[in-house]
Amino acid sequence: MTLLIGLVMACPMGLAASSENGGAEILFAVPLIMLAFALVVGLQLWLISSGGPVLAVGPAGLWIKTRPTRGQAIWLPWEAIDQIYRRRWGLEKMLCVRARDPRAGGDLGAFTALDTGMSQALFGTGFTATVNFADRSEKEIMEAVLRHSAGRCRVA
Structure with a gap:
């Protein structure tokens, strides 16, 4: 899991650093991807814990x-x-x-x-x-x- 998060963060940073135009807009992808991941995980945890006895x-x-x-x-x-x-x-x-x-x-x-x-x-x-x-x-x-x-x- 840590490797996956590291790759998600490192790939856009590497692209931004190697880009001739600066590529700062690529760095905005990292928080968006992390937010989407957090929403999916949060939804899954809510689904598991809601709804009464199991x-x-x-x-x-x-x-x-x-x-x-x-x-x-x-x-x-x-x-x-x-x-x-x-x-x-x-x-x-x-x-x-x-x-x-x-x-x-x-x-x-x-x-x-x-x-x-x-x-x-x-x-x-x-x-x-x-x-x-x-x-x-x-x-x-x-x-x-x-x-x-x-x-x-x-x-x-």
């Missing part, structure tokens, strides 16, 4: 968030869950829930279908919850999942 686990099943922007969630009883596993995306660790019925969550709307489609491509399922940016530790979350699932689904 995961709730109990003896009968679990609620898991289906959209990054709204508090929309789906209820899955333990019997409807095929597998629960963990995946990593950059620094973020995700708890992934795969339903037995691939049509689960299919009637939640077009935007949800788009979000879960991208999640499906990255994690193998449309139902994911962060475990390292949660209000409990990863160990506590996984212990609760194991305890409440009671062998009714695979947990890896």
